[in-house]
Amino acid sequence: MSEEKSFHMTSDEFRRYGHAAVDWIADYHSRIESFPVLSQVKPGEIRAALPKNPPAQGEPFEWLLKDVERLILPGVTHWQSPNFFAYFPCNASGPGILGDLVSSGLGVQGMLWSTSPACTELETHVMDWLVGMLGLPEKFLSSKSGGGVIQDTASSAALCALLAARERATNYSSNKKGCNGRLVAYASTQTHSSLEKAAMIAGIGTENLRLIDVDDNFAMRPDALARQIEADQRAGLTPCFVCATVGTTSSNAMDPIAAIGEVCQRHNLWLHVDAAMSGTAMLCPEFRHLQNGVELADSYNFNPHKWMFTNFDCNCFWVADRKALIQTLSILPEYLRNQATESGAVIDYRDWHIQLGRRFRSLKLWFVIRHYGVEGLRHHVREHVRLAQEFAEWVREDDRFELAALAPLNLVCFRHKGGDAANQDAVNQSIMDRLNRSGDLFLTHTKLKGKLTLRLCVGQTNTQARHVERAWKRIREEAEKAAAAA
Ligand SMILES: Cc1ncc(COP(=O)(O)O)c(C=O)c1O
Numbered sequence: 512m513s514e515e516k517s518f519h520m521t522s523d524e525f526r527r528y529g530h531a532a533v534d535w536i537a538d539y540h541s542r543i544e545s546f547p548v549l550s551q552v553k554p555g556e557i558r559a560a561l562p563k564n565p566p567a568q569g570e571p572f573e574w575l576l577k578d579v580e581r582l583i584l585p586g587v588t589h590w591q592s593p594n595f596f597a598y599f600p601c602n603a604s605g606p607g608i609l610g611d612l613v614s615s616g617l618g619v620q621g622m623l624w625s626t627s628p629a630c631t632e633l634e635t636h637v638m639d640w641l642v643g644m645l646g647l648p649e650k651f652l653s654s655k656s657g658g659g660v661i662q663d664t665a666s667s668a669a670l671c672a673l674l675a676a677r678e679r680a681t682n683y684s685s686n687k688k689g690c691n692g693r694l695v696a697y698a699s700t701q702t703h704s705s706l707e708k709a710a711m712i713a714g715i716g717t718e719n720l721r722l723i724d725v726d727d728n729f730a731m732r733p734d735a736l737a738r739q740i741e742a743d744q745r746a747g748l749t750p751c752f753v754c755a756t757v758g759t760t761s762s763n764a765m766d767p768i769a770a771i772g773e774v775c776q777r778h779n780l781w782l783h784v785d786a787a788m789s790g791t792a793m794l795c796p797e798f799r800h801l802q803n804g805v806e807l808a809d810s811y812n813f814n815p816h817k818w819m820f821t822n823f824d825c826n827c828f829w830v831a832d833r834k835a836l837i838q839t840l841s842i843l844p845e846y847l848r849n850q851a852t853e854s855g856a857v858i859d860y861r862d863w864h865i866q867l868g869r870r871f872r873s874l875k876l877w878f879v880i881r882h883y884g885v886e887g888l889r890h891h892v893r894e895h896v897r898l899a900q901e902f903a904e905w906v907r908e909d910d911r912f913e914l915a916a917l918a919p920l921n922l923v924c925f926r927h928k929g930g931d932a933a934n935q936d937a938v939n940q941s942i943m944d945r946l947n948r949s950g951d952l953f954l955t956h957t958k959l960k961g962k963l964t965l966r967l968c969v970g971q972t973n974t975q976a977r978h979v980e981r982a983w984k985r986i987r988e989e990a991e992k993a994a995a996a997a
Contacts, residue, residue, distance in 0.1 A: 527616055593972075673783070674840065701729050782809050786811065
């Protein structure tokens, strides 16, 4: 009797190859420091090494892992390396990875409560936990008027906040009639570019997104905000939304939330607080003063996928008034109707974001929080901040370098003074290029007050004192060479 070939991986094979894949990941993490942090391949190099056509017949699983090693690893920038100091981190951890694996294993699509009640209820529960863990206002709790939802990214959270603000300001008519070109939103010159994108997508238009001036420390000026809102009102426009940032991307500047919130209250504007990376610091009570006034926010978000050991993607987004968000994003076609939804007793998270389908992301967050406990998470945040502050002190003490911004947490912005002003940028660019080409560490730059500035962010899961010490040593070595060549 001929047995029909199924093509599927059998359960035994899955078990065997699954162990092999986990072993491979564990080995990768244990030898991660041996790779150049920034991938050194040239454009097109990875594709050129891949077969032109897909395989007609299935291949043995062993070949796949071998090809990850041979073809893929050279093209990987090692975000999980402890020598990764670039951008903001995107850190991961054992419990986060395993939580994601379990989520893949369950293969749940949680668009409605009824399509997997645990997917919704665990998410609501973990988001309520985090309100307490981060010292956020109680109005964000699902048991009060608000609630939290996991989004893919801070960009999506900002878009949802802006959409809800738009609808609230127009009595929910823009959804029906479209925008009239008179709505105005506000951010600062330092706000993340995702707000500009949100203004494009939400139909506000980038010309109606006002970028408010910042002070000497790159924080939004509430007086300038108030003046602009009043000018727009006098011009017959409809101000509706302000985004304030706790820890800007360029320099980790802290917008004064209390003063901005007061302006928003006075003019009835929606205040969205973007704490994409620095929100994680709020696990530690001693850093919460950086977001004083957060109780005035209509929405708030941070990315556990940046600094809270929860692998990408995972953004936590809260609103103070869930009705406003749901009324903005809810549509109920016949094919999604079900008893639980009709009963009004459940949350259907499809009404809380752009897309319909959703992954079981709360599992990895739950695994992370349970594995580390609040104590473990605080320990690592404090350690990263301590290491960054130590680095800032070394920069301060070296008269060849200067700090370019306040360093309130784990990001240090600095530059080499590099001879005359004309070649300072070139020297700093050269220092960065040399370091990144060496593969020993990876850091990135920004421009502050028109000058090229190096950024070193301590936030990778396994970064320890020895990595930051070596980074400083390597920076000084390359700085000497770059300055000599200038
Ligand atoms: C302050 C801030 N907001 C938003 C974002 C966008 O993050 P995401 O990739 O989650 O959209 C970033 C990214 O670095 C950020 O620093």
